[in-house]
Amino acid sequence: MTDKKSGSGLDAVDEGPISSDASSADHGGDEADASEHTSVAALKQRFADAVVRHRVYAGGQHVVWIDPEKSHEILSWLQADPDHHYDMMSDVTAVDYGNGRPVNVVYQMFSTVHKRELRLRCELPLDALEIDSIVDLWKVADWLEREVFDLFGVTFKGHPDLRRILMPQDYAEGHPLRKDFPLRGRFSRAEQTRRALAQDVERFYRAEDLSAGHIPQEVAPVEVGTLAQGEREGNS
Amino acid sequence: MGLKHILPGGGTSATTGGIFGAGSPTFLTSKVDWIVNWGRRNSLWPMPFGTACCAIEMMASAASNFDLARFGMERMSFSPRQADVLICAGRVPYKLAPVLRRVWDQMPQPKWCISMGACASSGGVFDVYSMVQGIDTIVPVDVYIPGCPPRPEGLIYGLMMIQEKIRQETLTRHFEHRAEDPTRVAKPQVGDLEVAELSGPFGNSTQQDQLSSGEVVREGSTSDDLLP
Numbered sequence: 001m002t003d004k005k006s007g008s009g010l011d012a013v014d015e016g017p018i019s020s021d022a023s024s025a026d027h028g029g030d031e032a033d034a035s036e037h038t039s040v041a042a043l044k045q046r047f048a049d050a051v052v053r054h055r056v057y058a059g060g061q062h063v064v065w066i067d068p069e070k071s072h073e074i075l076s077w078l079q080a081d082p083d084h085h086y087d088m089m090s091d092v093t094a095v096d097y098g099n100g101r102p103v104n105v106v107y108q109m110f111s112t113v114h115k116r117e118l119r120l121r122c123e124l125p126l127d128a129l130e131i132d133s134i135v136d137l138w139k140v141a142d143w144l145e146r147e148v149f150d151l152f153g154v155t156f157k158g159h160p161d162l163r164r165i166l167m168p169q170d171y172a173e174g175h176p177l178r179k180d181f182p183l184r185g186r187f188s189r190a191e192q193t194r195r196a197l198a199q200d201v202e203r204f205y206r207a208e209d210l211s212a213g214h215i216p217q218e219v220a221p222v223e224v225g226t227l228a229q230g231e232r233e234g235n236s
Numbered sequence: 237m238g239l240k241h242i243l244p245g246g247g248t249s250a251t252t253g254g255i256f257g258a259g260s261p262t263f264l265t266s267k268v269d270w271i272v273n274w275g276r277r278n279s280l281w282p283m284p285f286g287t288a289c290c291a292i293e294m295m296a297s298a299a300s301n302f303d304l305a306r307f308g309m310e311r312m313s314f315s316p317r318q319a320d321v322l323i324c325a326g327r328v329p330y331k332l333a334p335v336l337r338r339v340w341d342q343m344p345q346p347k348w349c350i351s352m353g354a355c356a357s358s359g360g361v362f363d364v365y366s367m368v369q370g371i372d373t374i375v376p377v378d379v380y381i382p383g384c385p386p387r388p389e390g391l392i393y394g395l396m397m398i399q400e401k402i403r404q405e406t407l408t409r410h411f412e413h414r415a416e417d418p419t420r421v422a423k424p425q426v427g428d429l430e431v432a433e434l435s436g437p438f439g440n441s442t443q444q445d446q447l448s449s450g451e452v453v454r455e456g457s458t459s460d461d462l463l464p
Contacts, residue, residue: 167366168331176366183363183364184363184364185366188428189431189432190424193368193374197333197337197374197423199331199333
């Protein structure tokens with residue numbers, strides 16, 4: 001739009017994401033002293049070359065940007081070290097800021113031992129959307145990483161079963177939460193309808209998925225013939 | 237043992253009276269159409285396909301305050317094989333489209349379909365990549381109920397419209413109307429152009445044309461043109 005009209009809530013839709021070049025990206029938040037957060041201070045000391053920046057949001061949410069190459073090493077240290085012991089991975093998600101800026105993979109962690117919270121972010125350039133999987137550290141990351149892969153196209157190296165989780169398995173239009181993805185998809189509605197109806201519903205699941213919850217328990221074998229007719233175990 | 241021993245009045249007996257008095261016949265003549273339609277419209281078993289908040293209103297309709305059973309919808313049939321009316325209550329994503337279509341294909345003839353609420357009828361506010369823009373692209377719909385969500389009275393009125401529709405059907409034309417082509421199982425209900433027309437853009441989809449095949453902006457148009 002050339003002339004600026006005020007009052008239309010749809011202006012931003014026409015203009016798309018606000019442009020800014022990646023070098024001068026403002027990350028918001030407040031500069032903070034690392035000494036406020038024990039884990040941030042320890043990270044800065046131990047992985048000085050891997051910590052990119054540190055900000056505080058919403059009063060007390062400490063966010064540390066780290067080098068994606070070292071993410072697995074840092075996360076496994078944060079989980080294992082008794083001074084930090086982040087035993088709960090609350091969320092693994094991602095943010096695409098658009099206009100060619102890097103996609104951020106976000107790890108939200110909580111330590112139930114120290115009652116401490118920490119958010120880590122890894123910036124991945126659009127031409128190299130790859131990061132180490134952390135399923136070997138937190139099993140919960142399995143589906144969360146599948147979701148990020150499905151919606152953002154980030155590949156998690158070493159993930160045991162990296163396939164789509166929300167969109168259909170044969171979805172061919174891309175990764176919907178990326179900023180370059182058109183709101184109504186890439187195919188026409190007719191093609192989308194045709195493809196949807198051609199889906200094989202059974203293919204959404206693997207044999208193991210369908211048998212989940214029905215894993216036979218190890219039961220001690222009952223010795224046949226030791227009890228008389230009508231007698232129950234435990235009766236004297 | 238014939239009818240006259242069962243029915244009060246005993247046929248054309250001169251001593252014991254029929255319903256219209258002694259000597260009157262104890263049978264009525266009617267049209268087969270009327271009898272069949274009367275039976276059908278008063279024993280509709282709904283197949284609830286509830287996917288969103290409309291399903292909450294559907295449950296309220298079946299509960300004691302509104303009591304759907306008054307109209308013959310005595311039993312919600314959770315198996316499509318025993319159902320007569322498909323009530324699609326809520327938004328249907330493309331991933332669920334083949335499921336809805338299969339449920340419809342599994343229902344025995346004669347069958348009817350209600351599209352309940354804005355999302356099922358037109359996609360509603362979900363004019364996005366993942367949502368079916370009206371289930372009439374998937375299955376044939378008899379009654380559309382507007383609302384977001386419709387109140388239980390709305391659903392009951394929709395079901396009464398189905399009853400009214402059944403009342404006007406005749407056996408000779410019924411199967412002609414509802415005959416299904418087995419080759420069209422799991423195929424879209426309407427052609428490409430109709431799908432495009434039914435799912436035309438509105439709301440905030442100002443950057444894309446009707447076929448949503450990219451970011452086409454019409455020459456000289458601004459978002460204000462599309463505001464009401």
